Amino acid sequence: MAAKYVVKEMKSKVEMDAIMDVIWAANYDPYDTYAQLFFPVLGYTPTAREDAITESKNRFWGNHNSTPTSNWYYVEDVTNGKVVGCAQWEVYTQNPFKNGPPTLRAPWWPEGEYQEFCEEIIRQVYTPRTNWMRRPHLALNWMAVIPTYRGKGIGSLLMSIGTSQADELGVECWMEASSMGKKLYEKHGFRSLFKMQFDMDRKNASDVWRKCVHELTPTTVYPMWRPTHGIWELEGDSIKFPWERGAA
Template sequence: MSERYVVREAKTKQELDDIMTVIWAANYTPYEPFMQLFFPVLGFTTAHREAAIAESKERFRKQHQADPSSHWFYAFDTVTSKTVGCAQWVISETNPFAAGAPKLTAPWWPEGECRRFCESILNQVYQPRASWMTRPHCALNWMAVDPAHRLRSIGSLLMNVGILRADELDLECWMEASGMGRPLYEKFGFQSLLKLAFDNEKPGASDEWRKCAHEMTPPPIFAMWRPKRTSGVSSRGELSLPWALGMER
């Protein structure tokens, strides 16, 4: 079955647009609250949804083109000639947090409580990464597989391309994983460091904030780390964990 699918790196507008189509399909089957954080549908009609998809494609294309560390790979079905899976591997060969942790914003949301709620969640996601990944590393930021093509080893193909690149560069790896994806990542040497539950409480929260918390708070995620290929093990057989490895500026 794996011979049916080939993995390619996205270079063109059409390839990136097709990747975004997969992300939309994958995150609505089953529904993933993260979807609304990144891609809000600001209305209830088909036209609102189409506008949201168009905006997301334009935004992600610009973000990718502006970031030389971003690498989007996609699984191509040679039978149907369609993109059926995708992954973004971010390869940082220097410390990406040398200037400190970024303050993430969500300008795709209109000004208001929904935007502030989204920004609160996004910054919680990034907190462990910015604290512990202050060395060169390879991060898996996104992975999605079209629902009709799941359980066909597409996820493994997309993992392999990033892991091979990391090992070639002798980089450790990082990701924030859902419970559904965690078993796959463990097969590639990732280990869970902590389980992160999101804090959606706010003193004196408005009704709008409470609505966002009810509808868009993601389930807990796992901060996962894979040591670099040449990592040493102590005389007691212990592997040094990220917070014990120091900082590289």
Template sequence: MTQIVKEVASEAEFSAVIDCLWDSYYNPYTPFMNILFPVFSATEEGYAAAVSDSKARLWSYHKGDPTSHWIYVTDNSGKVFSGAHWNFHEVSPYVNGVPKLKETWHPEGQGQEFATHILNQVYGFRGKRMWRPHAQLDMMFTYPAQRRKGYGSLLMKWGMDIAERMGVEVLVEASDQGIHLYKKFGFRTIDKVAVDSLIDNPSNTWRRYESDLKDLMFWWMWKPHGGIYEEGKTDLPWVAKLHE
């Protein structure tokens, strides 16, 4: 059957897409999952509870955010092969500055403080640059058995077509696995970012989380509307803003 991209329209579809997200990010394991969706008990029950919590939380965010679009690849059977989350901002959420976040899904304590510390770095880095209308690929994932079948390109084209019609620049924070695909769609690396988790007198809990994120890096990739970034030639709008 021909594979197509569909946008999530029901909570049942959404649940199936998030199942794909979990299987993808656990094969191989992506340490950032423990920041976003912590598993508090190393049992099948603990894992199931974390999946259930993530579905409720992400569905709530999605329903309350008009910029949020969850999409997936299927063959009309309804089965999910691959999925992605895009945001399309007609007005930048950072136009009035970068809000300070407090993570709430860890219990009070050093785990919550660590997650808050890391998330504010990621969002702070993004917010200082994306002060104009823009599109962002937030997540992309594929069931391990369905990889290398072109599904990522289908999900990318869906979002890039919308960004082109909007006339906006596009951002993705890439892992090393995704860089090649994003380059095919005209993205270029602007910065390589290493997360800083160092504090004075860390507790053992902090050290455990820090160890899980050891050597975590991501590549901040950007595509201006109507072209491709060329170092020394393409104007970087956030640099110009600093000098206004």
């Protein structure tokens, strides 16, 4: 029997646009604060939302084309041609942080405290990765499945794409996970290293900053790691965690 779902690699702007539609749908059901951090709707009208969607589609397409390590995959329902899930795996064949942590910016926000807040959240999220993953590895940056297609194995198809490639290369994997996806990732050999809470205190904070803290601080994030081949138990030896491994 032919498979109902197939995984394809994104190659065109049309495919990227369909992927972004999945991400928008998935992050609003249930609502995830990350949706507003990365895709701010700067207004309260349908037009404002459409403008935000268009901006995000152009931004992600541009970022993909300017990032050699970026690989986007999507799952298509072959019965109707609908894109129902997606994932971005970045493949690093060398130390991506040999020049130190990158400067992380959020230009999709207007200049000001909202942009500063978003940049500080991103900095805190990526600090463990930039400190510990200074070796060849695969990183899962985005994973989304349309709500009506959850529980059908689509997430596992997208996970297998990355973990299979990591195993072929003999490298580790990394991600920053939400609570909702954590169980799926554990099934594919990942484990949570710790539970991240955000420190967004600012001396003499303005009303705008306090509003950001109240409305935009993400829920719990779990930095997760998968050792080479997903092997956690070694005969006669203990496994070395990312912070024990050093740079390539």
